[in-house]
Amino acid sequence: MRVNSLSIEARELARPDAGIWRQAASSRIPLVGTPIQMQPTDFIKTTFARQKIGKISEIQFSALHNGDVIALRLEWADPDQDADTDDNDHFPDGAAVMFPFKGDAPLITMGSKEQPVNAWHWRADRDGEARNNVAAGFGSSRVTRGAEIVASAQYCEGRWRVVFLRQLQREGIDTTVQFGAGQTIKIAFAVWEGSNGERAGLKAFSPQWYELSLA
Amino acid sequence: MSKNQTGRMIDGALQQPKRQLAMVFDLNKCLGCHTCAIACKTQWTGEEGMENMWWTVVNTQPGKGTPKNWETMGGGFDTQNNARPSLIPLREEYGEAWKFNHKEVFEGGKGKQVHLQPTGRNGKPRWGTNWDEDQGAGEYPNSYYFYLPRICNHCSRPACVEACPRGAITKRKKDGIVLINEKRCKGYRFCMAACPYKRIYFNPLKDNSQKCIFCFPRVEKGVAPACARQCPGRMRFVGYLDDVDGPVHQLVYKHKVALPLHSEYGTQPNVFYIPPLSPPRLDEQGKLLEEEPRIPPQYLRSLFGEPVDAALEKLRQEMVKKQRGEKSELLDTLIVYSWPRDIFPDFANDPAQLAKTAAKDERGGQ
Numbered sequence: 001m002r003v004n005s006l007s008i009e010a011r012e013l014a015r016p017d018a019g020i021w022r023q024a025a026s027s028r029i030p031l032v033g034t035p036i037q038m039q040p041t042d043f044i045k046t047t048f049a050r051q052k053i054g055k056i057s058e059i060q061f062s063a064l065h066n067g068d069v070i071a072l073r074l075e076w077a078d079p080d081q082d083a084d085t086d087d088n089d090h091f092p093d094g095a096a097v098m099f100p101f102k103g104d105a106p107l108i109t110m111g112s113k114e115q116p117v118n119a120w121h122w123r124a125d126r127d128g129e130a131r132n133n134v135a136a137g138f139g140s141s142r143v144t145r146g147a148e149i150v151a152s153a154q155y156c157e158g159r160w161r162v163v164f165l166r167q168l169q170r171e172g173i174d175t176t177v178q179f180g181a182g183q184t185i186k187i188a189f190a191v192w193e194g195s196n197g198e199r200a201g202l203k204a205f206s207p208q209w210y211e212l213s214l215a
Numbered sequence: 216m217s218k219n220q221t222g223r224m225i226d227g228a229l230q231q232p233k234r235q236l237a238m239v240f241d242l243n244k245c246l247g248c249h250t251c252a253i254a255c256k257t258q259w260t261g262e263e264g265m266e267n268m269w270w271t272v273v274n275t276q277p278g279k280g281t282p283k284n285w286e287t288m289g290g291g292f293d294t295q296n297n298a299r300p301s302l303i304p305l306r307e308e309y310g311e312a313w314k315f316n317h318k319e320v321f322e323g324g325k326g327k328q329v330h331l332q333p334t335g336r337n338g339k340p341r342w343g344t345n346w347d348e349d350q351g352a353g354e355y356p357n358s359y360y361f362y363l364p365r366i367c368n369h370c371s372r373p374a375c376v377e378a379c380p381r382g383a384i385t386k387r388k389k390d391g392i393v394l395i396n397e398k399r400c401k402g403y404r405f406c407m408a409a410c411p412y413k414r415i416y417f418n419p420l421k422d423n424s425q426k427c428i429f430c431f432p433r434v435e436k437g438v439a440p441a442c443a444r445q446c447p448g449r450m451r452f453v454g455y456l457d458d459v460d461g462p463v464h465q466l467v468y469k470h471k472v473a474l475p476l477h478s479e480y481g482t483q484p485n486v487f488y489i490p491p492l493s494p495p496r497l498d499e500q501g502k503l504l505e506e507e508p509r510i511p512p513q514y515l516r517s518l519f520g521e522p523v524d525a526a527l528e529k530l531r532q533e534m535v536k537k538q539r540g541e542k543s544e545l546l547d548t549l550i551v552y553s554w555p556r557d558i559f560p561d562f563a564n565d566p567a568q569l570a571k572t573a574a575k576d577e578r579g580g581q
């Protein structure tokens with residue numbers, strides 16, 4: 001997937017409904033639910049054995065950069081907007097993009113000790129921010145500071161539109177991936193449907209890495 | 216894993232802490248005063264986001280409990296040691312921290328028309344913590360109830376620990392206290408569903424699960440947990456299970472009168488209860504039916520299992536002994552002649568004294 005370079009202000013790129021996104025090329029990314037056998041605890045396996053995990057089955061993805069920032073836009077249909085944790089059984093909708101720090105890190109386990117991954121995580125109850133995570137295998141993700149990822153989300157007519165925006169380079173921060181024009185980098189996707197109790201490893205994800213080529 | 220072994224199997228090896236802290240609650244001494252709950256609230260759950268938390272709660276039995284109908288929710292393990300599915304209790308089921316119409320009554324000039332009343336999430340509250348307090352069961356003159364204080368049981372096979380996908384809950388090696396690491400916890404709430412005693416709360420502001428911590432910072436300084444030290448009924452014994460001279464060990468293993476609640480849930484809880492005795496029932500003529508206790512034995516069996524019969528019998532026999540002027544080691548232990556030595560011998564330090572010494576040290580160091 002190609003990431004075109006346009007001279008557009010970051011503020012504009014960050015808007016999920018900006019006109020520019022209508023012209024940007026978009027790719028359909030099919031998602032699948034995480035297999036129940038992969039869930040890390042017996043309790044989760046028994047409790048969710050009969051439930052369909054991974055309610056969101058596809059997203060539309062597009063990306064642009066302006067030489068300074070990169071913007072990644074995800075859009076998907078979701079009839080239930082879940083944006084709070086007001087009750088104990090309320091889980092917010094969420095989305096994440098994930099990158100290997102190097103090479104071919106295993107995707108389904110969220111990396112490994114030798115090959116960690118970087119995930120940018122947005123949650124519908126946290127307006128404006130996306131958290132930078134480093135993971136080296138199941139259940140190991142930890143949030144780190146300094147990546148400064150902005151997430152802007154909009155829910156409209158049964159669809160979520162989320163833009164992740166970050167500077168291409170985050171100098172001196174080694175807990176987040178770096179981008180450069182002319183570079184190719186792998187990316188994967190995940191979406192959590194709150195109304196289906198999806199959180200943690202209960203999610204829909206793209207079972208393969210995609211390649212992003214920055215113009 | 217054989218049924219009478221405690222601890223849990225991980226990768227084929229039995230995991231057990233070096234020692235296990237435990238409590239014994241003597242239900243015959245509970246006044247239902249809730250001082251324990253207030254002591255805990257004051258000490259630990261006063262922050263924003265924790266308003267509805269009662270890490271120790273005192274329920275009236277028979278009753279629906281906290282959260283409402285928790286005994287029917289599942290969780291824990293089945294007889295094959297498999298995780299039992301369960302749901303996450305809702306805020307209303309735990310009971311909300313109600314807001315009151317203070318403004319309207321005191322400042323709105325309507326003090327004469329409206330009365331002070333709580334407002335719940337959906338208007339007038341329909342449930343709350345201890346909503347069914349002192350209701351109990353049975354018909355006059357044979358109505359009955361008793362109090363059941365409940366905390367996290369710091370189980371030997373904690374379902375909460377096993378459910379968490381992040382390994383955020385640990386059972387401490389040195390004393391078996393079960394703690395949620397708030398830095399690792401991401402608020403996924405699998406533990407809240409898995410705990411069959413439903414003793415975990417969700418803090419939406421911190422996005423964390425939270426529960427009783429057995430007052431570990433106090434315990435580490437030889438001070439009893441707040442609920443135990445403040446209890447006017449002096450019904451909460453605290454100690455290490457392996458301390459053969461301590462009251463906890465004696466009541467659980469020697470006298471066998473302290474029993475776990477719902478041991479069939481499979482988590483091997485470390486809070487034990489002295490079951491409640493009750494006066495005899497009355498027949499229609501008002502005659503005492505000496506053989507029939509007011510609290511139906513079968514109800515007590517549903518809480519504490521079959522051994523409850525022997526435990527109650529033992530208590531009755533020892534009372535008769537004592538009444539005859541003979542010595543009863545069991546009753547002497549339960550009476551707690553000397554507080555705090557006889558009730559939590561290893562945790563008898565006075566927190567006020569510790570605070571004074573600490574303040575003195577600080578001044579001396581300057």
Ligand code: SF4
Pocket residue numbers: 366367368369370372373374375376393409410411412413414415426482
């Ligand atoms: S009572 Fe519940 S929260 Fe406490 S250790 Fe047992 S399973 Fe965990």
Ligand code: SF4
Pocket residue numbers: 244245246247248249250251252273362364442445446447448449450451
């Ligand atoms: S403080 Fe003691 S007597 Fe009062 S309710 Fe709690 S356990 Fe019962």
